[in-house]
Amino acid sequence: MKSELKVTVRNAVAGTDQDLGCLGIFVFQGERFEKADNWPFGKETLNLIRKILKRNDLAGKLYRETVVFPEHGSAPPMIILIGLGKRNEFTLEKFRGAAANAGKAAQSHREDKLILLLDPSYLQFDGPEVAGAAVEGVTLGLYKFSAFKTLDREEVRDLKSLTILVPERSRAKAVRTETAVAVKISRAVYLARDLISMPANELTPTVLAEKAQALTEKRDKLKVTILSAPEMKRLGMNALLGVASGSVQEPKFIIVSYLGGDEATAPLVFVGKALTFDSGGISLKPAEKMDEMKSDMAGGAAVLAAVSAASELGLPINVVALIPATENMPGGKACRPGDILRSMSGKTIEVINTDAEGRLILADALHYASRFEPAAIIDVATLTGACIVALGEQVTGMMGADGPLKEEIKRASEQTGEMVWELPLWENYHEQIKSEVADFKNSAGRPGGAITAAAFLSSFVGPYPWVHLDIAGPAWLTKGTAYHPKGASGVGVRLLVRFLRNRCRQ
Numbered sequence: 001m002k003s004e005l006k007v008t009v010r011n012a013v014a015g016t017d018q019d020l021g022c023l024g025i026f027v028f029q030g031e032r033f034e035k036a037d038n039w040p041f042g043k044e045t046l047n048l049i050r051k052i053l054k055r056n057d058l059a060g061k062l063y064r065e066t067v068v069f070p071e072h073g074s075a076p077p078m079i080i081l082i083g084l085g086k087r088n089e090f091t092l093e094k095f096r097g098a099a100a101n102a103g104k105a106a107q108s109h110r111e112d113k114l115i116l117l118l119d120p121s122y123l124q125f126d127g128p129e130v131a132g133a134a135v136e137g138v139t140l141g142l143y144k145f146s147a148f149k150t151l152d153r154e155e156v157r158d159l160k161s162l163t164i165l166v167p168e169r170s171r172a173k174a175v176r177t178e179t180a181v182a183v184k185i186s187r188a189v190y191l192a193r194d195l196i197s198m199p200a201n202e203l204t205p206t207v208l209a210e211k212a213q214a215l216t217e218k219r220d221k222l223k224v225t226i227l228s229a230p231e232m233k234r235l236g237m238n239a240l241l242g243v244a245s246g247s248v249q250e251p252k253f254i255i256v257s258y259l260g261g262d263e264a265t266a267p268l269v270f271v272g273k274a275l276t277f278d279s280g281g282i283s284l285k286p287a288e289k290m291d292e293m294k295s296d297m298a299g300g301a302a303v304l305a306a307v308s309a310a311s312e313l314g315l316p317i318n319v320v321a322l323i324p325a326t327e328n329m330p331g332g333k334a335c336r337p338g339d340i341l342r343s344m345s346g347k348t349i350e351v352i353n354t355d356a357e358g359r360l361i362l363a364d365a366l367h368y369a370s371r372f373e374p375a376a377i378i379d380v381a382t383l384t385g386a387c388i389v390a391l392g393e394q395v396t397g398m399m400g401a402d403g404p405l406k407e408e409i410k411r412a413s414e415q416t417g418e419m420v421w422e423l424p425l426w427e428n429y430h431e432q433i434k435s436e437v438a439d440f441k442n443s444a445g446r447p448g449g450a451i452t453a454a455a456f457l458s459s460f461v462g463p464y465p466w467v468h469l470d471i472a473g474p475a476w477l478t479k480g481t482a483y484h485p486k487g488a489s490g491v492g493v494r495l496l497v498r499f500l501r502n503r504c505r506q
């Protein structure tokens with residue numbers, strides 16, 4: 001991971017904070033600048049900001065940046081005004097994007113220190129909430145995967161520090177706590193993005209298992225167990241092994257548990273699809289964009305990073321991540337269309353299309369989840385192109401039969417800004433995945449492809465509340481968004497952590 005951004009929270013004290021670095025100020029469209037309490041900069045700085053807003057009524061447009069280099073003595077070296085759009089349309093999600101733009105503007109002007117003045121009273125949000133959003137926005141917006149760059153053409157100098165200035169002394173403690181939480185969550189998103197961005201020759205199932213193992217070194221409540229092929233064979237995980245059979249890379253079944261809660265309480269189980277590469281297998285994919293299939297382990301990365309964050313935050317909860325990891329490759333030993341696999345559950349699957357491999361490895365992982373008698377199961381998977389067709393690139397598809405669990409996910413998604421939309425999972429879809437020669441078939445063709453995939457998964461889930469999240473779209477963004485550079489987004493990490501925090505009321 002790239003160099004760390006140092007985040008600090010300070011109380012604004014009138015007239016004292018001039019030399020903390022480049023100053024970012026958030027402004028609403030069509031509004032004058034409301035001075036924060038204890039305005040920490042001089043009168044001239046305040047007048048300058050007011051003058052800009054008076055002359056340019058568009059400066060407050062959403063994400064608009066106005067950069068000035070004031071000359072007067074007490075001024076910060078650079079001031080960035082960032083538009084928040086109209087006050088009555090303001091959301092925390094827009095604020096994350098605005099904060100990201102402030103961070104990017106500061107960095108591109110080669111500033112290494114950024115101060116953001118946050119006055120929750122005029123931002124109409126809870127102070128800690130706004131500060132957390134600022135940290136996430138700045139950090140996530142500046143992400144870059146540069147592990148394999150030996151030469152930096154632009155000589156990028158990273159932003160080194162972010163100072164959050166808060167006006168009211170009474171809220172500073174809560175702001176500090178939430179800021180520290182946001183730093184940890186952002187690190188978890190970085191972890192997921194790094195893993196997803198790693199090419200398949202560098203990140204094999206074995207390496208992924210080692211990375212999971214390495215996470216446990218400093219944390220005693222985090223445990224990792226790795227099952228290798230012989231153990232999977234003994235357990236009868238033949239659906240997973242069928243997918244792995246075309247590859248020379250050993251599959252790994254990675255189990256990460258964080259037991260931070262009461263011993264007697266049933267754990268939550270997260271299941272994450274981890275195809276370190278999906279070529280399609282014998283049903284080979286076309287060449288175009290096949291390189292992006294290194295990201296087909298984004299579900300596995302998300303659940304790993306979420307459980308890692310839960311342990312970093314010390315949440316009082318029990319949660320287990322199950323990560324079936326393999327490649328899907330063609331080869332002499334590869335599984336063929338028409339083959340029938342006997343899954344760990346005993347149910348048989350006719351392989352219609354070897355490119356519908358995600359549901360095969362998840363079938364065994366979801367069955368394995370029953371061992372934990374879980375309080376709930378959430379699987380996260382880059383499962384279907386059909387989900388992208390249905391909802392577009394930025395939206396996660398949600399399917400499941402458990403109303404309350406779906407409500408919990410919806411609530412978390414509204415809080416984190418990760419868009420989740422439900423697709424139905426009615427009885428008729430289950431008809432479509434029945435096979436003539438086996439219990440199920442792994443593909444029902446194109447119509448309703450995201451849903452028939454979910455219907456397939458549901459057949460392997462025990463009597464536990466379960467929700468399936470199809471992240472095929474947002475896991476890998478072909479176009480960046482406000483605080484997600486293009487490429488690996490780390491979608492699901494913040495959502496799952498928020499879900500866990502909500503359960504803990506934290």
Ligand code: BES
Nearest residue numbers: 353355356358382383384385386443472
């Ligand atoms: N990993 C893919 C789904 C995917 C496609 C993710 C594009 C991200 C971007 C999955 O394994 C797959 O190939 N699904 C097939 C299923 C079909 C053969 C029934 C699909 O969506 O085409």
Ligand code: MN
Nearest residue numbers: 278355356357
């Ligand atoms: Mn596939």
Ligand code: ZN
Nearest residue numbers: 275278296358
């Ligand atoms: Zn796949």
